[in-house]
Amino acid sequence: MKAIVYESNTGFTKQYAEMLSAKTGLPLYARTDANNQLAPKTDILYLGWLSAGAVHGYTKAAKRFHICGIIGVGLQDPTEDSVKELRARNHIDQIPVFYLQGGLDCGKLNFLQRRLMNMMRKIVTKSLASKPELTRQELQHLQILEHGGSYVKVENLNPVLRWMETSS
Ligand SMILES: Cc1cc2nc3c(=O)[nH]c(=O)nc-3n(C[C@H](O)[C@H](O)[C@H](O)COP(=O)(O)O)c2cc1C
Structure with missing residues (x-):
């Protein structure tokens, strides 16, 4: 993994992306900046906010970069089915997917x-x-x-960090 790329509407996804960047040392880019600053096909971890179940910016990011993992950030309680629903709604088969609770502003x-x-x-x-x-x-x-309020906590990133450790 070479970089973290994110798309955030009100800032909660950005907070998670910043925490991940701080924990892993990977450089961080907003999706629109990444297009100019990262080479095509770069291995990235992608985070996008959820709207009507869609991970914002994922389709565009997938056309340009090699996505190694995806994090959808939404407001709903995480359940056993959260990841399954994210996969189905966004047509993601093979790539590791995580769901994190963001917040509302x-x-x-x-x-x-x-x-x-x-x-x-x-x-x-x-x-x-x-x-x-x-x-x-x-x-x-x-x-x-x-x-309004926030569910963002650094501990929520533990499953993602464990996966990143084993996959690098
Ligand atoms: C128009 C709209 C649609 C949303 N749809 C969903 C949804 O389908 N599932 C979900 O869990 N959260 C949904 N949310 C909540 C956001 O995903 C949540 O507030 C998230 O933390 C926003 O991240 P951001 O601050 O990075 O933009 C929706 C929010 C808005 C404004």
Whole structure:
């Protein structure tokens, strides 16, 4: 692996990319800069924020670079199926895939994105309303959907770092 390349809308994916770069010593590039600064076919780790399940910028990055691993950063709770869903939605077969929880910063969203997040919040709130009691995780999720917040933690990167150690 020669570099880390990322695409971030509001900064959470960038935070993970920066932490990974600091931990591994690999140079870091925003996807649009990487096109000018990295040679075609360079081996990269790619991180992209998720929108409607799509890893932003992945298709474009895959056309130019050799992607060794992919990290999708979203808001949903990680589940056993998160990676399976990412693979299916983004048509990724062989490459190692990871899912990390980012966060929400409504102030950085554009008008359309804010409207979509409001719809998402209403759907989640409605689906949880019928439950007699909410878990701590569910309460935190509602809080973040309502007011914004971050799930980013350096420990979330442990599975990625373990994989990078064994694959280098
Ligand atoms: C329009 C829109 C669509 C989104 N769709 C998804 C989604 O399908 N799955 C998910 O887990 N998160 C989704 N999110 C949440 C973002 O992926 C999450 O906030 C992420 O941390 C953003 O990363 P960034 O700060 O690097 O842009 C969506 C957010 C927006 C604004």
